[in-house]
Amino acid sequence: MTRQDALFNYVLKLGDQSLVYGHRMSEWCSKAPMLEEDLALTNIALDYIGRARAFLSYAAELEGKSRSEDDLAYKRGEREFYNNLMVELPIGDFAFTMARQFLLSSYEYFLFTGLAQSKDEKLAAIANKVIKEVRYHWTHSRDWLMRLGLGTSVSHEKLQRAIDELWIYTDELFETGPEDQLLKSAGIVFNMDEIKTVWTELVHSILKEIDITIPETTFSQTGSRLGIHTEHLGHLLAEMQYLVRAYPEARW
Amino acid sequence: MDVLIAGTSFQDKIDHDINIEPKDVMPDEYRTHLIRQISQHAHSEVIGMQPEGNWITRAPSLRAKQILLAKIQDEGGHGLYLYSAAETLGISRDEMIRQLHEGKARYSNIFNYPALTWADIGAIGWLVDGAAIVNQVSLQKTSYGPYARAMVRICKEESFHQRQGYEIMAHMMDGTADQKQMAQDAVNRWWWPALMMFGPHDSDSPHSGAAFRWKIKNKSNDELRRKFIDKTVPQAEVIGLRIPDPDLKWNEMKQSYDHGKINWEEFRQVINGNGPCNRQRMQHHVKYHEEGRWVREAAEAYKNRLKQSN
Ligand SMILES: [Fe+2]
Numbered sequence: 263m264t265r266q267d268a269l270f271n272y273v274l275k276l277g278d279q280s281l282v283y284g285h286r287m288s289e290w291c292s293k294a295p296m297l298e299e300d301l302a303l304t305n306i307a308l309d310y311i312g313r314a315r316a317f318l319s320y321a322a323e324l325e326g327k328s329r330s331e332d333d334l335a336y337k338r339g340e341r342e343f344y345n346n347l348m349v350e351l352p353i354g355d356f357a358f359t360m361a362r363q364f365l366l367s368s369y370e371y372f373l374f375t376g377l378a379q380s381k382d383e384k385l386a387a388i389a390n391k392v393i394k395e396v397r398y399h400w401t402h403s404r405d406w407l408m409r410l411g412l413g414t415s416v417s418h419e420k421l422q423r424a425i426d427e428l429w430i431y432t433d434e435l436f437e438t439g440p441e442d443q444l445l446k447s448a449g450i451v452f453n454m455d456e457i458k459t460v461w462t463e464l465v466h467s468i469l470k471e472i473d474i475t476i477p478e479t480t481f482s483q484t485g486s487r488l489g490i491h492t493e494h495l496g497h498l499l500a501e502m503q504y505l506v507r508a509y510p511e512a513r514w
Numbered sequence: 515m516d517v518l519i520a521g522t523s524f525q526d527k528i529d530h531d532i533n534i535e536p537k538d539v540m541p542d543e544y545r546t547h548l549i550r551q552i553s554q555h556a557h558s559e560v561i562g563m564q565p566e567g568n569w570i571t572r573a574p575s576l577r578a579k580q581i582l583l584a585k586i587q588d589e590g591g592h593g594l595y596l597y598s599a600a601e602t603l604g605i606s607r608d609e610m611i612r613q614l615h616e617g618k619a620r621y622s623n624i625f626n627y628p629a630l631t632w633a634d635i636g637a638i639g640w641l642v643d644g645a646a647i648v649n650q651v652s653l654q655k656t657s658y659g660p661y662a663r664a665m666v667r668i669c670k671e672e673s674f675h676q677r678q679g680y681e682i683m684a685h686m687m688d689g690t691a692d693q694k695q696m697a698q699d700a701v702n703r704w705w706w707p708a709l710m711m712f713g714p715h716d717s718d719s720p721h722s723g724a725a726f727r728w729k730i731k732n733k734s735n736d737e738l739r740r741k742f743i744d745k746t747v748p749q750a751e752v753i754g755l756r757i758p759d760p761d762l763k764w765n766e767m768k769q770s771y772d773h774g775k776i777n778w779e780e781f782r783q784v785i786n787g788n789g790p791c792n793r794q795r796m797q798h799h800v801k802y803h804e805e806g807r808w809v810r811e812a813a814e815a816y817k818n819r820l821k822q823s824n
């Protein structure tokens with residue numbers, strides 16, 4: 263694998279992550295607990311869709327096969343998507359959504375802070391822009407974790423259940439493969455073990471503050487690096503891609 | 515000057531086009547009329563998120579998805595401004611939502627129709643937002659200050675809504691046979707309900723007398739409807755869409771279009787709960803309002819906890 267191929271894979275994965283997660287967050291439209299939160303959640307969805315466009319169009323450029331961002335989004339099947347399993351899980355209840363946002367934003371904060379220093383200028387530029395959104399998402403979800411964790415016994419219980427369900431998907435966020443080594447040695451990406459250490463510290467400290475226990479499990483789910491997903495992704499893509507696939511001749 | 519204005523009676527202010535503000539003296543009927551109208555307007559923005567929201571996850575390009583999401587988000591924002599405007603009249607948002615759920619407050623009839631294909635997203639932006647703009651532009655001069663100011667903010671965003679809808683239609687009319695057929699079908703289904711958005715003919719409009727005297731309204735239903743038709747028909751022609759009204763004709767004398775008969779029986783049926791989506795829209799709103807209760811309670815409990823620890 264060349265460095266160019268490795269970079270394509272890496273950027274594509276970032277694009278898939280944003281696209282699939284943005285899709286999930288957009289499902290909250292008209293369903294939030296209050297109107298203000300409806301706007302906040304669709305705003306987050308919008309940020310991720312915007313990010314998906316930036317990464318996918320860059321991936322298309324790196325690939326050089328004259329595919330567009332939409333070709334990559336709408337014309338690949340479920341075994342060709344490389345987002346982490348965590349982001350494709352259904353939205354669940356509000357506690358699940360906020361817990362996932364918090365775990366993810368904490369991870370993204372360190373990831374994109376690193377990538378903002380990447381030797382690949384374009385990747386660094388996108389990361390720089392993304393980091394501002396991530397700060398807002400992180401603060402928003404942290405504030406909700408405080409409210410839910412310290413609010414009522416019902417909200418505390420729901421939040422605990424959400425963390426219990428999500429925890430086995432967290433490890434996968436930090437997985438790396440041989441192509442990441444290639445990019446790391448070129449100064450394009452950074453050490454995931456270090457990111458995992460600071461992430462763990464941050465997440466533990468916030469969850470401790472609100473009396474949420476982290477499940478004791480050494481087992482974790484994996485597969486996305488090979489394009490092996492949960493059953494949920496196929497349905498998500500069927501919905502997302504339906505028009506483009508049903509009318510292959512049409513331009514929209 | 516302030517002293518002079520403070521001493522002026524309600525109707526004097528109205529007659530001199532001075533806005534009525536929340537703390538001013540106003541007749542109970544004026545207040546009630548406005549609460550009914552503004553809350554209905556707010557609920558319409560919010561319920562309107564449902565038919566369009568139905569297509570976010572299926573938007574056929576990432577750009578289209580972004581535009582649609584941003585558009586729906588605007589509508590939610592309009593709902594917020596309008597709830598706040600109504601709150602200045604002494605009613606809470608909780609109370610307005612309760613009235614909506616109990617069927618005492620209404621929302622625009624148009625959202626009781628289904629968004630069936632992607633072309634409906636175009637038709638809604640072009641025709642439904644297009645009709646709403648005509649109405650809202652005239653409301654920028656309404657006599658109640660907070661309502662008028664909310665309208666000014668809203669109108670700035672609405673023209674983008676209308677344009678994005680028209681762009682979708684234009685794109686589809688420039689596309690494959692399937693796309694053209696889809697676009698025409700959407701216009702066939704949305705045209706008449708869009709005309710009904712302006713309400714009954716002036717000759718059978720029950721509330722309009724006082725609304726005119728108080729300058730809440732300054733143009734009649736039929737005037738606004740005519741404005742909408744006159745601006746929309748040429749737009750349809752440009753992209754090759756047919757308006758589904760065989761009696762539609764340019765009237766040289768009036769310099770305006772004459773239109774065919776509106777099916778007011780359908781209008782009455784939909785208003786009385788028998789539209790294709792009335793139950794679905796209400797059930798959706800109630801369901802998610804109920805499901806969100808524990809979240810609102812947690813937020814409230816947390817706020818109290820912070821207060822106590824201070
Ligand atoms: Fe609106």
Ligand SMILES: [Fe+2]
Nearest residue numbers: 589643672675
């Ligand atoms: Fe609008």
